[in-house]
Amino acid sequence: MTIAVHELPAAELLQLAAGEGSRETAARLCDAERSKHILLLHAVIAETAQRFPAAHRELELAASWTALSIAQSYAPDTVAPVLAMPQLGAWAADCLLRLARSDGDSPELRACLADAGAFAAIACLRAGVDFDLLVASSDGVPALPVTGALTPAADGPARRAPAAVRGPVRLRGHGGRLELVTADVVLPVDRPRPITLTTRHAGLTLDLAVDCSTPSLDCPRHRRVESLDPVEIRRWAETLAGTWRILTRHHRADAEAISLVVRTLVPLMPEGSGSSVAATLPSAFGAVAASLPPDDLAMAETLVHELQHLKLCAVLELVPLIGEGEGEGEGDGAGPGPGPVSDDFFYAPWRDDPRPPAALLQGAYAFLGVTRFWRTQRRLLPAEQAVRGHAEFARRRAETLGVAENLLASGRLTAEGAGFVGEMARRLRAWRADEVPAEARRLGLSASFEHRTTWEVRHVLVDPAALHELAARWNARRPAALADRSWPPYRVRPADRRGLHPRSRLLTLRYADPARFRDLLGAENPSGTGALGLGPADAALLRDDLPAAAAGYLDALRRRPCGPEVWSGLALAVRGRRDDPAAAFLSRRVPLVSAVHTALHTASGETADPLALAGWLARGESGDVCGRYASSGGRSPGRTT
Known part of the structure; x- marks a missing residue:
């Protein structure tokens, strides 16, 4: 051959x-x-x-x-x-x-x-x-x-x-x-007659074979649809036709690549929550697995996202971007996000579990494409949908740039990889000059911040010896002494994939589908309890009643140690208090405050006031034990301000 x-x-x-x-x-x-x-x-x-x-x-x-x-x-x-x-x-x-x-x-x-x-x-x-x-x-x-x-x-x-x-x-x-x-x-x-979905627009054709049977195309984390009935086939055909009009009209380069690269559609079942899912397999170049999305725009974003994965898989066969032994591959005020807090695993804003470098690169490259998609599409949406596009662009621009910068600082890239990721970062930095309406930017970056801080409290583990020393200093009323910003050491708990808290989904839904967000939040009881399982503080946070949300989270933490969602909710609720040193420190270094809070309770049963504890740590970080606070704006372990 x-x-x-x-x-x-x-x-x-x-x-x-x-x-x-x-x-x-x-x-x-x-x-x-x-x-x-x-x-x-x-x-x-x-x-x-x-x-x-x-x-x-x-x-x-x-x-x-x-x-x-x-x-x-x-x-x-x-x-x-x-x-x-x-x-x-x-x-x-x-x-x-x-x-x-x-x-x-x-x-x-x-x-x-x-x-x-x-x-x-x-x-x-x-x-x-x-x-x-x-x-x-x-x-x-x-x-x-x-x-x-x-x-x-x-x-x-x-x-x-x-x-x-x-x-x-x-x-x-x-x-x-x-x-x-x-x-x-x-x-x-009879000769085989596969199900084929074909749509044409503006001189380009999308021709997808539907595969519900090939075992090697099974996705480990998602269930496949075993067969499509005529109604389901028609729904897929209508969705793809609308999707193709969006892509051929406004994202021509992506449409041309998709028409060449994507050959097979593997239908998936949606998640239990009803959320759509999509995936690609590195060994199956040309196949996209996806559940039926809620609208044509979501499917267009999915195809762009999965195209990026497929392109990078092919590139990696020709050019080594990640060093040997790194596994298989995925200025907005939010900051680039946590960097490498261990030698092996990193924060990925689009996942709930820590990721190795090769997988992190896959995700960053996919979301480079998504960011570019929303950069264009946000200006084409009707007024009632424009917030969705602007918020997605602001969010993914900040997150993807942060991951690219962390990859560049990781030491895990080859020379070719450093050039590749460096070009990704250069393009994303250029997009920071693009204006985003203030409210859309706030909604997108708030959802990003909440995801990141929840991940940090769940996965970032502070050195036990350092925690013991900090607890002893607190009990002795001595300064925290955090002037060395490389201290205390951190590591990552690599395997803990629990899925998103309902509040995280709602923070995204708040800009992605405001009507659905209002319906779901309106169904909750005034106390905040209901089908979604939200607490009163969560409900207040989602309604932008930040003082009530902060009071609710603080009340819970003053009584006992709480889980990551409570700490991230508190950090988001007080994040806007720019003149409050304790709130500023908590927003930047929530895993440290959480860890010291838990260590104090474990050692003596004390439940320290979270903001008082954060203020004490802030004074120790600045080296000022007399109460003044001046943020250096530098990099803390696993975090960039």
Whole structure:
């Protein structure tokens, strides 16, 4: 089979880093991924032949490779899309993983390997080449990627049904006809008819195969839709048509790249809360998994977001951006956000769990695209929706720049990676000059601040020895002595993915869907209790009654230690008190105040007043034990002011 050597010119790499990239660059990435698929397929067959020769022989893997090679040589342009199928890349990666982990031949391994014949059969069908291959089956019925099980031909001659067969079956194609061949029957079957969603606008076509069946496209964190009925297919088609109009009219470069890169839609179930979800798999270049979004605009944002992930996955195959051993990959007043507080994990504003550098880069690159999307789209929305666009732009601009700057300071990037992320940061800094209406900016950055501070209290752990020393100083009425801003040391609790608190979702909904926000908040009792599980202080915070919110959170913390949501709520409620040193310190270093508060209660049962404690720490940080406070505006561990 024919493959080529692929390189990404430095100029094109910088264009991609800036969130741009031409149609030619997108095509270059697609070509490289197609060659990678061929190499992966060859590796699967060669590894099987070496380690499990019986399986290689009995599954006729050599015949599958030969048939695919013949089809490619006969009709290369027709077979190229088959070799680029995300199902092929994901299947090959899955097979190689199974081969690496397998101690011996097994039915499960063979079931996976048998799909080699299925991909060869698809290539031969499209090229018009006759074939006779073993393919995977479901209870004796041949199954092909995307389409699933094939069905007997309705107009074929009457034949007795085949006996149930376990394992692969023989599929024969000749003259454009398909036949299932077993020891006792030859049964005509219909050609595969996958569900395809096609929409055209302004000279560009979006053509997506819907895949509800290929196991290798399963997303670990989300449930797939097993099938789509006609009503659901129509809803998807209508949504994609509206989405495509938005993208082709106002985001032309993204639309051109999406039309080339995205080939498959994997429908997902929404989250239990009803929120839409989306994902990509690094091994499945060209596939986007998503639940049906609430509107066309949300789907447009999703496609841009997932396109960025796919582009970066392809770039990483050609250019190393993260140093070896870093795992697999994701000036607004908010600050860049927490930096690396351990050697291994970082804060990601779009996740609730700490992320390794490679995953952090994936997320930052995806949200570079999202930020660019809202930078344009916010000016095109009707007045009642404009706040959504402005708030999203302000929020994602600040968050993504912060992550880019933390990656640059991490020491985890290669030289190429530093150049790539540096260009990302340069573009984001330039966008800080773009004006955002004050109220939209406040709403976006408040949601960002609440997410960040909740994460910090949950995941940032202060050195126990330092906590012991600070507690002793507090009890002895001595200064906190925080003049060295690298002290106390921090580390991260890496695995603690609990999901968003309802208040976090509502803070985003406040600007994303104000009508829905008002309905949900109005359904809560005046006390703040109700179906959402909000406390009175949370309800006050969401209604912008900041004094009542602060009083509620302080009352809870004066009685006993509380969870991260209480501390982040208090920090948000007092954040605007710019002349209050205690409030300013709490807003910047909430995990330290929380940790000392808990340490005091653990040691002596004392529940210190949170603001008094924050004021004491603030005086220690400034080196002024006489009560004056002057913020240096510098960087604290894991945080930039």
